[in-house]
Amino acid sequence: MAVETRQLIKxxxxEVSYKRVLLKSAMKVIDDRQNLICxxxxxxTQEITEMVKLLTNAINLRGKxxxxxxxxxxxxxxxxxxxxKVTLEQLSRLTDHCIEFVNNGLTTGSDMTHCIEFVNYGIRNFRTYQITQLSIFTGM
Known part of the structure; x- marks a missing residue:
């Protein structure tokens, strides 16, 4: 009986030793998979970091x-x-000059016929200049 028990225990x-080998093998597979995952x-992570750097540089460049x-x-x-603005200032000065000229002509002029003809000539020339400048200014 002791021999049988001994054989049974052996x-x-x-079997336990075989199962232990299987356990070690399974633990090795798990360790390998964990290392692979790491x-x-x-x-x-490196690929993501590089892609983020590339995108950041591209966005920065495009922003600039x-x-x-x-x-x-x-x-x-x-x-x-x-x-x-310079053109408008010139037109404004020219308009002021024309107004002053006409007012001076009306207040100091003795020959109204000659003065009116001269004023009309000046106004016609001014209007022609003004229309030309305004068409340049407005792009017409």
Whole structure:
């Protein structure tokens, strides 16, 4: 009986040892998978980081380009507006001069016929100049 029990225990020990090998194998598979997951995680994290850097650089570059373009457009608009302002100031000074000329002619002039003809000639020339300047100013 002792021999049978011994044989039975040896058989059970053999099975337990086999199961232990299977357990070690399963733990090795799990360790390998965990290592694979860690490596994959590092790789994907690096790829994401590089992609974010590329996108950030691209967005930054495009933002600078847009800001530069905006600056160009605004400067061009400011230049155009300044040119129009100068033209309007010239027209305003010319108008003031014509008004002053006509008022002086009316208050100091002795020969009204000659003065009126001269004033009408000046007004016609002024209107022609004014229409020309306004058409340039408005783009007509």
């Amino acid at each position: 058989g059970l020990l053999s 490596e994959k995680k590092k790789k994907v 380009q847009l800001a530069y373009k905006l600056n160009e457009v605004c400067e061009a608009k400011q230049k155009t507006l300044n040119e129009k």
